[in-house]
Amino acid sequence: MSRELDNAAFLADLRQEIEHHPAVNHVFLSRIACTPFTKEDYAIFGLQHYPLVGLFCTYMEHLLLHAPDSDAKGWIAKVLVDEYGERSDGKDHAELYREFLHGCGVPPGEEDTVPLDGRVIDFIRTHMRLVTREHFLVGLGALGPGHEWAIPRMFELIIEGLRRAGFAEHEITYFTEHVEQDQDHGVWLEEALGIMIDGREDQELVRRGAMLSLEARARFWEGVQTQVVSWRQPEGLRDLRRKARKWVGDTQELLPWLPARVLNHTAIYRTQIRKAALEG
């Protein structure tokens, strides 16, 4: 099989795998499309999502430094120019996203102070690692197919929910533009990958990057969902667990000779009873 045909078949398979990935078809996204979440819910959503938006250019810049040749650099630069706002009236994506946050009622500056869910941080760390410490093609797989082929499908569901919540079109430009731009980027990417990939090993590197990115993405959606739920139910299980863990820590200092397994079980149980007694 010629290199072009082999790559074309690989890319077709990879695109299908990405489009069917649980991260891209996460039930949280479908819930967004079907549930009348409020603007306050979307504020929570947006504040957790924003750091990813702000960092995408950083990932790309790191990847640019690692690009092996001018073809690869050229492709990355082309996408970066869009990310800097070439087709968005000079507004970069972070700026567009802040307009969305403003539409949610988030005051300027709050996006820089909000605590992030651990899975959001994990997503960022994973991607930083992929673009700085892994092979160039792994990073390319994560930012290329892992993003460009996934985002249009994910964002279509989000846009349905945003329109239902009553956002004006200009407030959700970040999302609507991404569906359009990432479809273009997807086409460029396919051309670029066709040139850059040479053989099974390269294909496997690209695939690995894409899958690692999507796994982090699935965890990310779960983290965002947890945050959307827990602002309405802040007194849920997590709070109990955190306090129980603290109590376990205290107990371990007092009773160091007890096995940790025993401490874990008894502590959680006793903490609850103690809390119930205090409240009751």
Place this chain on the structure above:
Amino acid sequence: MRILLVQPAPFEDRRLGLENTVWLSEPVSLTSIGAMAPDHDVEIVDMRLEDPRALSKKLVSFQPDIVGTTAMTTDAYQAKAVLRITRQLLPDALTLIGGHYPTFLPEEYREGFVDVIFKGEGELGFRELLDRWSADRQKQPGARQGRDCLLDIAGTEVRTEADAWVDSGKRPWARKLDELPAPNRGLIHRYQGQYFFLGAAPMASIFTSRGCSFDCNFCAIWEFYDRKTRFLSAKAIADRMEACDEPFLFFLDDNFLSRTDRLVQLCDEIEERGIKKHWMSQGRADFVAANPELIARLARNGLMGLLSGYETNDEDALAGLNKRSTLDANKKAAKILRDNGVISTGIFMVRPEFEEKDFDALYQYILDLRVAIPLVTVLTPLPGTEMWRKKRSELLTEDLRLFDLLHAVTETRLPREEFYKNYVRWKSVGHQSRKNYFDWKILWMRRSFYRKAAPNLPRMIWRRLRYERIQFDHKSYLRDEDGIIGVGSRARHRGAK
């Protein structure tokens, strides 16, 4: 043909509610539907017990030809989400929805990602749909199927290829429940042991009748079933009880206590066969009050818990709800159940027009009744009910997430914060009620039940403690309303703690 049936979760993952803390029953509607397709490859996914990625993984790995789901009011959006993601992943799969909510408000599901809406009881219509869909597929193997072959199945609305909806009218009810196959519980084998009611676990769920012949104006059951009740014979009930491995059963009937002759026959069957299971159900207080001997016999044959709508402490209000019962009947019923060691779970309602003194009076009434477990709800005009039709113009929201019987969806007389502060006062009423009900005599009388349930006690307490932190925090109700009703509190924090 491959068929995937999906039980939606009523809440987003991590959200706590009654269904993941107090009572999780088997998805009997889906096992009943699944039993109608013995010649096909059927699987059930219960999203209440799965992680959020399970659905898309199953859709991709199983590649079903048909995907069906069901919706009550509180999971109406989640059911839509199931079919929305199905359409995205498997554009050619036939998507079906049935259940109470689509029956009453089919227009809510006339969407591009829904192909067929079942109205009313689904079994016979589903069988007909399967026959037609398979026959059509055999005629044109490999071709993308149109839905024209489904257009006149009674009890359905079908979306045509031109995106129009064809309503084929009502389907007559299956005449006798005994003629329908038993629900295929094998389809949920992998979830066995995870269904529960308070400390009763593992718990199996059985339907022994469908419908209710009363016409309470806040209830949609009688409207769904045209105010008719159909019964499974006592023999069939005993067969199904014996077929369950679980020590605890829940009869999911809308009104289990409704025909004395059948209940006497059931006792005969249980005694003859020597069935030693503990079971719970739902039934009216006036029936209990009128049949004390029968209740005693049912208790000897395993009746361990009964959910009854005591509703209110006000005779006029009871009449206003069309309850057709009396406060005196409530009082007698609570005593009869206690005398027989049956855990009486009494459902009460606070009404939006309540003032502080009304809350006080209701809570005192609950304490006087000495029911074991009071559940206090907020009177809610549920879609499909007479009350909903009358009060629709007064609704502050139609967001179904608040139609969970725990939120006031109409204007309250008290300021909302005060209303919920008074509402959550039933925490102490609940604790006091339990203390009033349980004593050593009862525990000894029903010792075999408590011995079996005892290992579940820590898990039950764990669940209850988790949920009580939300259930009895008045601010949690205001947070739920925030941005929906518009008078709630604002979010205090927006990020991870």
